[in-house]
Amino acid sequence: MNEISDRYPGLGLTQTQHVRLCPEGMPLDTQVTFGPIDVAYETYGRLNDNKDNAILVCHALSGGAHAAGWMEGASQPGWWDNMIGPGKAFDTDKYFVICANVLGGCYGTTGPASIDPETGKPYGLRFPVVTVSDMVNVQARLLDHLGVEELLTVTGGSMGGMLALQWAVSYPKRVRSVIAIATTYRHSPQQIAFNELTRQSIMADPGWNNGDYYGGEGPRLGLAVARMTGHITYLSDKGMELKFGRRLRAREKYGFDFSKEFEVETYLQHQGKSFVNRFDANSMLYLTKALDYFDLSDNHQDLTEAFKGCQDSLFLLVAFSSDWLYPAQQLKDIARAVRRAGGDATYYEINSDYGHDAFLLDYEKQAPLVQSFLHRVATTEIPRQPG
Amino acid sequence: MNEISDRYPGLGLTQTQHVRLCPEGMPLDTQVTFGPIDVAYETYGRLNDNKDNAILVCHALSGGAHAAGWMEGASQPGWWDNMIGPGKAFDTDKYFVICANVLGGCYGTTGPASIDPETGKPYGLRFPVVTVSDMVNVQARLLDHLGVEELLTVTGGSMGGMLALQWAVSYPKRVRSVIAIATTYRHSPQQIAFNELTRQSIMADPGWNNGDYYGGEGPRLGLAVARMTGHITYLSDKGMELKFGRRLRAREKYGFDFSKEFEVETYLQHQGKSFVNRFDANSMLYLTKALDYFDLSDNHQDLTEAFKGCQDSLFLLVAFSSDWLYPAQQLKDIARAVRRAGGDATYYEINSDYGHDAFLLDYEKQAPLVQSFLHRVATTEIPRQPG
Numbered sequence: 084m085n086e087i088s089d090r091y092p093g094l095g096l097t098q099t100q101h102v103r104l105c106p107e108g109m110p111l112d113t114q115v116t117f118g119p120i121d122v123a124y125e126t127y128g129r130l131n132d133n134k135d136n137a138i139l140v141c142h143a144l145s146g147g148a149h150a151a152g153w154m155e156g157a158s159q160p161g162w163w164d165n166m167i168g169p170g171k172a173f174d175t176d177k178y179f180v181i182c183a184n185v186l187g188g189c190y191g192t193t194g195p196a197s198i199d200p201e202t203g204k205p206y207g208l209r210f211p212v213v214t215v216s217d218m219v220n221v222q223a224r225l226l227d228h229l230g231v232e233e234l235l236t237v238t239g240g241s242m243g244g245m246l247a248l249q250w251a252v253s254y255p256k257r258v259r260s261v262i263a264i265a266t267t268y269r270h271s272p273q274q275i276a277f278n279e280l281t282r283q284s285i286m287a288d289p290g291w292n293n294g295d296y297y298g299g300e301g302p303r304l305g306l307a308v309a310r311m312t313g314h315i316t317y318l319s320d321k322g323m324e325l326k327f328g329r330r331l332r333a334r335e336k337y338g339f340d341f342s343k344e345f346e347v348e349t350y351l352q353h354q355g356k357s358f359v360n361r362f363d364a365n366s367m368l369y370l371t372k373a374l375d376y377f378d379l380s381d382n383h384q385d386l387t388e389a390f391k392g393c394q395d396s397l398f399l400l401v402a403f404s405s406d407w408l409y410p411a412q413q414l415k416d417i418a419r420a421v422r423r424a425g426g427d428a429t430y431y432e433i434n435s436d437y438g439h440d441a442f443l444l445d446y447e448k449q450a451p452l453v454q455s456f457l458h459r460v461a462t463t464e465i466p467r468q469p470g
Numbered sequence: 471m472n473e474i475s476d477r478y479p480g481l482g483l484t485q486t487q488h489v490r491l492c493p494e495g496m497p498l499d500t501q502v503t504f505g506p507i508d509v510a511y512e513t514y515g516r517l518n519d520n521k522d523n524a525i526l527v528c529h530a531l532s533g534g535a536h537a538a539g540w541m542e543g544a545s546q547p548g549w550w551d552n553m554i555g556p557g558k559a560f561d562t563d564k565y566f567v568i569c570a571n572v573l574g575g576c577y578g579t580t581g582p583a584s585i586d587p588e589t590g591k592p593y594g595l596r597f598p599v600v601t602v603s604d605m606v607n608v609q610a611r612l613l614d615h616l617g618v619e620e621l622l623t624v625t626g627g628s629m630g631g632m633l634a635l636q637w638a639v640s641y642p643k644r645v646r647s648v649i650a651i652a653t654t655y656r657h658s659p660q661q662i663a664f665n666e667l668t669r670q671s672i673m674a675d676p677g678w679n680n681g682d683y684y685g686g687e688g689p690r691l692g693l694a695v696a697r698m699t700g701h702i703t704y705l706s707d708k709g710m711e712l713k714f715g716r717r718l719r720a721r722e723k724y725g726f727d728f729s730k731e732f733e734v735e736t737y738l739q740h741q742g743k744s745f746v747n748r749f750d751a752n753s754m755l756y757l758t759k760a761l762d763y764f765d766l767s768d769n770h771q772d773l774t775e776a777f778k779g780c781q782d783s784l785f786l787l788v789a790f791s792s793d794w795l796y797p798a799q800q801l802k803d804i805a806r807a808v809r810r811a812g813g814d815a816t817y818y819e820i821n822s823d824y825g826h827d828a829f830l831l832d833y834e835k836q837a838p839l840v841q842s843f844l845h846r847v848a849t850t851e852i853p854r855q856p857g
Contacts, residue, residue: 113726212726272710272734276702279735282728283698283742287691289676304674311670312699315663320797323659329765337763339500339599341669341755345762347659348666355670368728375732376724378716407794410707 090153093160093168094175097152099123099191104224112214119200122225123148123191124183127167128175130231135259137231138173139222140182141239141246143442144313144370145362147190150182151175165446172450172457178235183225185218185246187369192221195365196297207365208294215242215377219249223257236460238262238453240442241409242370245377248417251393252379260397260460262453265406265442267413268386268420269378274408277316278371284309285364294365306364307355314354319405319438323347386416390424397463398428399456401449403441429456477540480547480555481562484539486510486578491611499601506587509612510535510578511570514554515562517618522646524618525560526609527569528626528633530829531700531757532749534577537569538562552833559837559844565622570612572605572633574756579608582752583684594752595681602629602764606636610644623847625649625840627829628796629757632764635804638780639766647784647847649840652793652829654800655773655807656765661795664703665758671696672751681752693751694742701741706792706825710734773803777811784850785815786843788836790828816843 088095101123108118125148130137140150140163151167153160161182167173173180184192187210195210202209226234237250237258244266251261267274285291288305296302318326327347331337334344343349380386400418402411411432421428433448435441442449475482488510495505512535517524527537527550538554540547548569554560560567571579574597582597589596613621624637624645631653638648654661672678675692683689705713714734718724721731730736767773787805789798798819805817820835822828829836 208728269716271707272714272716272732273702273705273707275716275732276698276710276734276738279730279732279738280695280698280702283695283739284671284674286728287671287695288674308667308670308674308695311663311667315660315667318660320658320660320794323663327659329656329659329662341595341673341759343666345659345662345666347663351663351666352670372728407707 091160093164093171094127094152096155097125097127097149097161099125099148101191102225102228104221104228109217109220109224111211111217113212115211117211120186120193120221120224121191121197122183122193122221124181124225125149125152125161126229127151127180128178130179130229134231135233135235136177137179137181137226137234139226139234139237139250140167140173140180141222141237141243142182142185143239143241143243144367144374145358146243147188148182148184148192149190151180162443166450166453172446172453173238179231181226181229181231183222185370186221187213187218187366187373189363189366194363195294195369196363205297207297210365210369212372213369214373215245215249216253218373219246219253222246222250223254226257233257233259236260236262236457238264239266240264241266241439242374245374248379249377251396251398252389255392255396258393258396260399260456262399262401262456263414263417264401264449265403265409265439267377267409268389268417269380270375271413275375277312277408278375280312281309281371282368284312285367291364294368296364302364303359306359306362306367307352309367310355310358311351314351316408317438317440319407319436321405322436322438325436386420387423390421390426393421394425396426397456397460398426399452400428400430401442401452402430402432403435403437403439403445404432405436406439406441408439478547480551480558481514481539483542484512484514484536484548486512486535488578489612489615491608491615496604496607496611498598498604500599502598504598507573507580507608507611508578508584509570509580509608511568511612512536512539512548513616514538514567515565517566517616521618522620522622523564524566524568524613524621526613526621526624526637527554527560527567528609528624528630529569529572530626530628530630531754531761532745533630534575535569535571535579536577538567549830553837553840559833559840560625566618568613568616568618570609572757573608574600574605574753574760576750576753581750582681582756583750592684594684597752597756599759600756601760602632602636603640605760606633606640609633609637610641613644620644620646623647623649623844625651626653627651628653628826629761632761635766636764638783638785639776642779642783645783647786647843649786649788649843650801650804651788651836652790652796652826654796655776655804656767657762658800662762664699664795665762667699668696668758669755671699672754678751681755683751689751690746693746693749693754694739696754697742697745698738701738703795704825704827706794706823708792709823709825712823773807774810777808777813780808781812783813784843784847785813786839787815787817788829788839789817789819790822790824790826790832791819792823793826793828795826
């Protein structure tokens, strides 16, 4: 036992679970009814008898259900292990933490690489376009399955933050609080532009073959280029300066050729190539499209009106100073809209050079904010509105 | 005549000229000797008898020698026509303006698409890697050919600004003044990263065929994706918000598919596709690589030392507030280094939402700065150092 806890500190080995939901299908935003839907999820800690200690953690674009703890033999723990575990910000000695792979993903939940029961082959582009709201609806079915009626908090960074905000709007009665980090209430044209670049990189690769590549190589080069785009936007200018500068990799002087030579090139190419082995290109298309459609103010007069039903939820909005992909202003706008709608919002900007990646890396600054906010949530009596 | 001046206002029709230089070859930074080199250039206005009214204009990555005036039948004038012409900032009634396509380009000056006299076929990747310094050396030979010993000013935005700065360092005696706009003294890792993304987009396209695609289709999709990257970096977040917002193109509501639907997607795809018809993919590789190698502080203790020989030149550095590709700080750093080296530098930041593109678009704010600086240059007696 000691040997295992040495090798796998924190939560130790964790296991991804699977459940089949919506056997009769679930209505999507596109008006299509879709199902059944397999959902991959992990849980950490225990649901208490009052069932009021559940926290839903929502992952970002390339994440999955494995948020914390270790897979057997893995060299790295789950993607938010620095935030989730005994004594950590999301303290598994106190809270029951749930993380599920989103609809359209490629880490165990039904997505374009899953087998279409009608054809016996992977969906590919026959998979329906899904929205952030659809993803949240699937998560709500999962909570039903787990016997969790109300969430103490729903949280996430980047795409995960959008899901958290969507939760508050879609299911205000089930959400005590929201911690939305490094995210937005709607994708801006610049954010759409980077996603479109990602999609065009994939679709320009002949290996993509209109999404029908399973069993073959697939769009390996296109997906790698797409991932390079992502990583440029996840780092800050200053962070890159500190991390790479103009240093050369394995060379004393310029090679005057087109092989990788600057460290930053090596980093990006490595990130691109390794991503291809762990992510499905079609999922990247579907998830980026869901983000681009995301606009909480849609079908409302303005964002304030969208939060009108959320007076019973407490909001913590966290931005990072050097995050230019999801700039601080977007989170300030959310805080202001929540307050104007009569709600309770705390906005905090963390000073960091990590850029957008800070929500994954800068846990030393992030964790205390989360802890004190959760303390406040647990000790704040919210007057329930009638009905 | 009147009809022509109505159709082609300003400088009217202009003509690109061609000259073969360096018949015995020119030594490059790579130690390779390369030549002959054909140079395409245009001139506007007249060289005066004192030969002290010459201005060299250096183009950016995708530009060429056609800086001002009109090509027969063209719907648009040259790329800096709003700055160059009778009565404009670079007043062709007063000045003799020269613009030449750079070494490695694809608008008439020898580059990878040119015929290699040794093989009778396009160079492709047999073309030598060139640097900003090499480009400037070719321009110096062109000035020799034109009988221009000293430049009243050398100017340019983006890559053109780098050439202008390199001129001051390489040929301090030939440069009375420098106007460097929206540029840098060395490519930062983020700037290298975007260029590497550009190159990888091209090289991932099987149509690139290791640079040997002339006579065929070439890497059309890859080059289009590369150009989309460029255009994202040329606009600002706020500029995109003003220009596109989340508006849909030719649709009332979301299409829930992967065709272009947001206006920003339509814009980027259009820019990408039309670029393919006017630019050579290999030139894009060579020019971006030259930019990445650019570092004026290379082989010097620091940037200040690089400018030690430039006390006789006046510098104007212009930044744009929303330019995040070449941020204002980089131009401030240049101004400071010039001053520390005992030189004369004026720094100005123009408030603009146009992002990096502002140097091409925001001429109403840019022109008066240039005009008053040129007036100062013309009326300032610079004490010539002995020797």
